Amino acid sequence: MGIVNVTPDSFSDGGRFFDAALALDHARRMASDGADLIDIGGESTRPGAAPIVLEEELARVIPLAETLARDGIAVSVDTRKPEVMRAAIAAGAAMINDVCALTVEGALDACAASEVGVCLMHMCGEPRTMQQAPSYGDVVAEVRDFLLARAQACIAAGIAPSRIVLDPGFGFGKTLAHNLALLRALPDLAAAGYPVLAGLSRKASLGQITGRGVGERLPASLAAALAAVARGAAIVRVHDVRATVDALKVWLAVEARSPMG
Ligand code: 9MG
Numbered sequence: 121m122g123i124v125n126v127t128p129d130s131f132s133d134g135g136r137f138f139d140a141a142l143a144l145d146h147a148r149r150m151a152s153d154g155a156d157l158i159d160i161g162g163e164s165t166r167p168g169a170a171p172i173v174l175e176e177e178l179a180r181v182i183p184l185a186e187t188l189a190r191d192g193i194a195v196s197v198d199t200r201k202p203e204v205m206r207a208a209i210a211a212g213a214a215m216i217n218d219v220c221a222l223t224v225e226g227a228l229d230a231c232a233a234s235e236v237g238v239c240l241m242h243m244c245g246e247p248r249t250m251q252q253a254p255s256y257g258d259v260v261a262e263v264r265d266f267l268l269a270r271a272q273a274c275i276a277a278g279i280a281p282s283r284i285v286l287d288p289g290f291g292f293g294k295t296l297a298h299n300l301a302l303l304r305a306l307p308d309l310a311a312a313g314y315p316v317l318a319g320l321s322r323k324a325s326l327g328q329i330t331g332r333g334v335g336e337r338l339p340a341s342l343a344a345a346l347a348a349v350a351r352g353a354a355i356v357r358v359h360d361v362r363a364t365v366d367a368l369k370v371w372l373a374v375e376a377r378s379p380m381g
Contacts, residue, residue, distance in 0.1 A: 121155060121156070121157040121158070121159050121196065121317070121355050121356065121357045121358065122147070122150030122151070122153075122155035122157070122158050122159065122358065122359075122361040123159050123161070123321065123357060123358065123359050124143050124146055124147045124150070124158055124159065124160045124161070124184070125161050125164070126140070126143050126160060126161065126162050126180040126181060126184060127161065127162060127163065127164045127180070140183065140184065143160075143184055144184060144187060144188075147160070147184065147188055147193065148188075148191070148193070150361040151188075151191075151193045153361040153362040153365060154361060154362070154365035155361045155365075156194060157194045157195070157196050157214065157215065157355070158188060158193055158194070158195055158196065159195075159196040159197075159198050159217055159357060160181050160184055160185055160188075160195060160196070160197050160198065161181070161197075161198035161199070161217075162176070162177040162178075162179075162180030162181040162198075162199070162204075163177050163198075163199065163200070164247070165198070165219050165247045165292070166247065167247060167251040167291075167324075168247070168248060168251075169247045169248065170248060174201060174203055174204070177199065177201060177204050178203070178204060178207055181197055181199070181204065181207075181208065182204075182207050182208065182211050185197055185208055185211040185212065185213050186211040186212065189211060189212025189213065189214075190212070194214040194215075195208075195211075195212065195213045195214055195215075196213065196214065196215035196216070196217045196237075196239065197213045197215070197216055197217065198217040198218075198219070199216065199217075199218065200218055200219060200220045200224055200227070201224065201227075202224060202225070202226035202227045202229070202230040203230075205218075205227060205230040205231060206230045209230070209231075209233075209234045209236055213236060214236060214237060215236055215237035215238065215239060215285070216230075216231055216236055216237070216238050216239070217239040217241070217317075218238065218239065218240065218241065219241045219243050219247075219289065219292060220241075220243065221240040221241055221242065221243075221266070221267070221270040222238060222240060222270065222273070222274065223270070228273060228274065228277040228279070229277065231274075231277075231279060232274075232277040232278040232279050235283070236283065237283045237284075237285060238274060238279060238283055238284055238285065239285040239286075239287055239317055240267055240270045240271060240274070240284065240285065240286055240287065241287040241288075241289040241292065241317075242263045242266050242267055242287065242288055242289040242292065243289050243292035243293055244256070244292065244293025244294065245293045247292075251291075251293065251324075254293040254294050254295055254298060256298065259294070259298045259301050259302060260301055260302060260305040260308065263288050263289070263302060263309075264305075264308065264309055264312070267286045267287075267288070267309070267312075268286075268312060271284050271286065271312075271314060281313075281314070284314050285314060285315045285316070285317050285354075285355065286309060286312070286314045286315070286316050286317070287316065287317040287318070287319065288302040288306070288309060288316075288318070289319075290302065290303070290318065290319055290320050290323060290325065291319075291320075291323045291324060291325060294325075296325045296328045296329070299320075299323075299325045300325075303318075303320075303344075303347060303348065303351065304351070306318065306348060306351035306352050306353060307351050307352045309352075310351070310352030310353070310354075311352075315354035315355060316352055316353050316354055316355070317353065317354070317355040317356070317357060318344075318345070318348035318349075318353040318355070318356050318357070319356070319357035319358075320341065320344035320345065320348060320356075321337075321341045321344070321345070321356075321357060321358040321359045321360070321364075322334050322337045322341055322359055323337075326340035326341060326344060327340075338360055338363060341358065341359070341360060341364070342360075342363060342364060342367045345358060345364050345367065345368070346367055346368070346371050349368060349371065350371070356368075
């Protein structure tokens with residue numbers, strides 16, 4: 121999954137793709153580099169980010185989603201708002217990626233009324249404050265229990281289990297120790313039977329481990345993507361598609377899991 125942030129304040133690309141034409145080029149490039157899915161977000165979810173109004177989010181995301189879907193590129197729309205979900209589905213999105221796991225009123229119904237996939241992510245708190253003092257008794261159990269409860273809520277609302285993806289939400293109200301514990305325990309989450317999505321690309325935890333700034337985290341991001349796939353992640357959400365695809369091809373060939381093997 122390639123990331124396109126159509127925001128002026130993304131942590132990872134500093135708003136480079138806020139311009140619609142640049143965002144479209146970037147998305148097409150990621151698709152030709154091997155991304156199976158392009159995740160478009162119009163509202164920043166980085167720590168400290170403030171929410172934006174509905175009209176602004178619609179204007180940032182929907183025309184791009186429509187164009188890519190018309191090109192035959194599978195699109196995921198990263199949003200918490202049911203109105204944006206409905207518009208994204210009408211525009212041809214294949215997946216709704218919700219960092220609030222469809223907990224906002226109306227979100228479950230917006231997705232249930234369609235055939236889209238849904239990515240349910242765990243977040244402790246909300247983006248503005250989530251990194252202030254994240255705390256858990258047992259982070260792995262709490263995240264897993266939350267995600268499985270949200271999957272059940274989806275199923276009760278009429279969303280087939282085959283449409284559900286789970287995501288532990290690396291960096292969303294988690295310390296480095298929490299993120300590492302969740303990454304190590306990814307096989308347990310995958311054992312629940314839903315595809316697991318892992319988003320570690322360029323995140324702060326990688327900076328904490330390596331001492332690198334956000335622009336220098338490609339090697340760390342590749343290592344994190346491989347570590348996640350080796351532990352059962354079915355989807356990795358990344359900024360650097362070309363490099364990640366190459367790294368995964370080598371890893372899969374070694375594991376004899378691809379035609380090259
Ligand atoms: C929008 N967004 C930012 N980071 C993310 C992550 O790790 N997972 C998902 N599903 N979405 C994310």
